[in-house]
Amino acid sequence: MAKKDTNNNSKYVRAPIVTFMGHVDHGKTSLLDAIRDTSVQKGEYGGITQHVGAYSIEHNSQKITFIDTPGHSAFTQMRARGGKAADVVVLVVAADDGVMPQTKEAIAHAKAANVPMIVAINKMDVAGANPDKVKQQLAQENVLVEDWGGDIVSVEVSAETKDNLDTLLDAILAVSDLLELEADSTDELEAIIIESKKDPKKGVVVNCIIRNGTLQVGDEIQASGLEAKVKRITDEHGQSIQETTATAPVSVLGFGEVPTVGDLIVEQGSELAELAVDQDHVEIIGTNAANMVSIILKADTKGTLEAVKASLADLVTSSVGKTFSLKFIQTSTGSITDSDVLLAQSVEGVVIGFNVAISNSADTLAHSLSIPVKTYKTIYDLLDEAEDLLKWTAEKEEAKIKGRAGVLKLFKLRSGDIVAGCTVMAGRMPRNASVAVYDKNPADVEEDEEPLYRGRIKKVQSGTEEVSSIGKGNECGIMLKPQFEDIKPGMFIEVV
Numbered sequence: 001m002a003k004k005d006t007n008n009n010s011k012y013v014r015a016p017i018v019t020f021m022g023h024v025d026h027g028k029t030s031l032l033d034a035i036r037d038t039s040v041q042k043g044e045y046g047g048i049t050q051h052v053g054a055y056s057i058e059h060n061s062q063k064i065t066f067i068d069t070p071g072h073s074a075f076t077q078m079r080a081r082g083g084k085a086a087d088v089v090v091l092v093v094a095a096d097d098g099v100m101p102q103t104k105e106a107i108a109h110a111k112a113a114n115v116p117m118i119v120a121i122n123k124m125d126v127a128g129a130n131p132d133k134v135k136q137q138l139a140q141e142n143v144l145v146e147d148w149g150g151d152i153v154s155v156e157v158s159a160e161t162k163d164n165l166d167t168l169l170d171a172i173l174a175v176s177d178l179l180e181l182e183a184d185s186t187d188e189l190e191a192i193i194i195e196s197k198k199d200p201k202k203g204v205v206v207n208c209i210i211r212n213g214t215l216q217v218g219d220e221i222q223a224s225g226l227e228a229k230v231k232r233i234t235d236e237h238g239q240s241i242q243e244t245t246a247t248a249p250v251s252v253l254g255f256g257e258v259p260t261v262g263d264l265i266v267e268q269g270s271e272l273a274e275l276a277v278d279q280d281h282v283e284i285i286g287t288n289a290a291n292m293v294s295i296i297l298k299a300d301t302k303g304t305l306e307a308v309k310a311s312l313a314d315l316v317t318s319s320v321g322k323t324f325s326l327k328f329i330q331t332s333t334g335s336i337t338d339s340d341v342l343l344a345q346s347v348e349g350v351v352i353g354f355n356v357a358i359s360n361s362a363d364t365l366a367h368s369l370s371i372p373v374k375t376y377k378t379i380y381d382l383l384d385e386a387e388d389l390l391k392w393t394a395e396k397e398e399a400k401i402k403g404r405a406g407v408l409k410l411f412k413l414r415s416g417d418i419v420a421g422c423t424v425m426a427g428r429m430p431r432n433a434s435v436a437v438y439d440k441n442p443a444d445v446e447e448d449e450e451p452l453y454r455g456r457i458k459k460v461q462s463g464t465e466e467v468s469s470i471g472k473g474n475e476c477g478i479m480l481k482p483q484f485e486d487i488k489p490g491m492f493i494e495v496v
Contacts, residue, residue: 014183014246015056015063016176017085017209020120021106022092027122030159031092032068035169054194054209054249056236059169064176065209065247067194085192085209085262088175089117090168091143095129095156099137107141116179118171119145119154125161183246188272189213191265193223194249196258197301198334204255208265209247216243220268221252224259227268228252258333261303285313285326292443294349296340297331298356305331308354311379315387335359336373341366350374354382403427403435403495404442405478407487419461419477420487429478430469433457433495437484442494452491453484 020028036057056065067086089110093103110117119138121131135145135154144150153171157164195207206223215221219230232253233241244250252265259265266272284292295312299305309331329347330340336351336358342365344351351366353375358366366373376382405422412418422429436442436451445451460467461477470476478493 010186011182011184014181014211015065016087016172016179016181017065017067017211017247018088018090018172019067019086020090020092021109023094023097023100023102023106026092026094026097026100026103027159028092029068031120031122031157031165031168032066034159034162035066035165054207054236056247056249057169059166059173062173063247064169064172065249067209085194086113086115087179087181088172089113089115090120090172091117092120092122093134093138094123094126095121095131095134096123096126098130098134099141104141107143116175117143117152118168118175119143119152120168121154121156122159124156124163125158131156183210183212185214185245187213188270189215189219189221189265189267190272191215193259193261193263193265193302195301195303196255196261196333198258200335202253204253204258206252206255206259206265207249208252209249210244211246213267214243214245215250215252215265221254221265222268222270223255223265224263226255226257226259228254228256230254258302261301261306285328292325292327294327294329294344294347296329296344296347296349296351298336298340298351298353299331299333300355302333304354305333308352308379308382311383312352312386336362336375338362338365341369341371341373344371344373345369352376352382352386354379401426401495403429403433403493405429405476405493407489407491407493408475409489410487411477417479418483418485418487419459419479420493421475422478422493423475424470424472425492426472427495428469428471429457429460429476429493429495431457431460431467435480436494436496437480437487438492438494439488439490440492442492451494452486453480454496455480455482455484457481457493 020032022028032055036055053068054065055068056063089106091103091106091110093099121134123129124131135148138145139148143152145152145154147154153175155164155168155171157168189210190212191208191210193206193208197205199205215230215233217230217233221228221230230252233244234251235241235244236249241250264272297305297309299308309328312326329349330343335356336353338359338361340351341362350372351374353373355377356375358373358375363373374385376385403424404426405424407420407422409421410418411421434456437453438445438451457478458481459479460470462470462474480487
């Protein structure tokens with residue numbers, strides 16, 4: 001694609017992109033509200049920011065663009081995106097609460113992204129405010145502020161009384177000056193996606209910040225492997241504009257599908273296009289293949305989608321992970337439709353929605369097919385119920401398995417018979433049952449795929465005793481008839 005018209009003044013010092021990070025309830029959004037004299041927080045469901053937004057202000061005739069990142073621990077992934085997109089991180093720590101788990105996560109993200117940090121010690125107006133204690137705790141995390149002999153600027157502020165907000169903005173501009181941030185309106189377009197969603201009336205809406213180049217109505221662009229022609233650009237106040245340069249936050253209409261938060265928007269044919277390829281695919285989390293729960297996940301925005309997906313994945317890394325694994329069949333934005341329910345039926349899975357509605361026809365269809373569909377409005381509700389829902393789904397799927405055992409080792413008897421030392425993964429393994437042997441988990445076997453062996457169980461042994469059957473969670477010895485000479489550890493015996 002051709003570059004924009006050039007002129008002698010195409011290069012300029014661009015505004016810094018700043019993100020606020022920190023623990024939930026430490027006042028990140030309140031600080032931005034105070035700075036912008038707006039009230040985003042009051043309009044948010046549950047009082048916690050759950051979407052990424054971008055806003056610009058002007059201080060001392062210089063522009064600053066802010067990305068407001070959510071603070072709940074479930075939104076680590078979104079905070080990581082914010083850290084990668086930003087030039088400066090403002091770490092917000094409550095003076096009365098100190099360094100908390102999400103504070104440490106934010107520090108790690110900022111360091112990983114190699115982004116300079118400023119500490120804003122908020123809530124200085126609150127009883128029990130102790131900034132010295134906060135600085136000491138930060139030092140334990142290797143964040144040394146200037147008072148402690150380090151080079152990180154710290155500012156004691158109050159979102160409530162608006163004390164020292166000018167000092168904080170001065171610090172942001174001072175740190176930004178050292179970065180010597182530049183943009184060129186004639187360079188190739190680079191815009192970072194900070195939010196994307198499918199609006200029922202407008203279609204796909206992509207919120208982004210231009211880092212370099214110029215974006216114009218009519219431009220042919222791409223992101224996440226998706227191509228689009230820019231139909232409309234609106235600024236942060238909702239006003240339509242024809243073009244924009246760094247570092248204005250804007251909304252773009254023109255995509256047919258929702259691109260991924262954190263990806264770059266570039267010109268079609270750009271050498272940067274390889275940076276804008278979507279890596280989404282069916283993903284399995286966990287190793288308990290015996291109890292695999294298939295999930296169709298829907299959310300209102302792409303950023304929220306990633307966060308909810310990460311929250312559900314966290315369940316399998318906890319003690320719950322011993323119970324089941326997750327298979328994300330499809331993750332997308334928008335309301336729950338008939339096709340989502342039918343997809344869940346085909347994979348015998350569950351539909352989970354976050355901040356989305358379910359159409360009347362999909363609701364009726366789900367009830368008629370007995371497909372579990374659950375929707376949530378806050379991350380707390382989802383996590384409270386999701387564990388029970390997924391356990392129930394796993395157990396329901398497991399109930400369909402007559403018997404499944406994994407082969408651990410082989411024992412050859414003097415008689416020449418082979419005993420397979422197994423662990424029973426699901427159901428029961430009874431003597432004389434018809435079985436099939438596979439070299440991979442039967443849960444992953446296609447319907448028309450033939451097993452390596454078909455036969456019966458001749459004997460089942462528990463310890464030194466022969467038993468009539470043995471259930472899930474036990475180790476046993478299994479002898480097959482006719483004998484299967486090629487059986488190996490890692491194979492599976494399935495009752496059919």
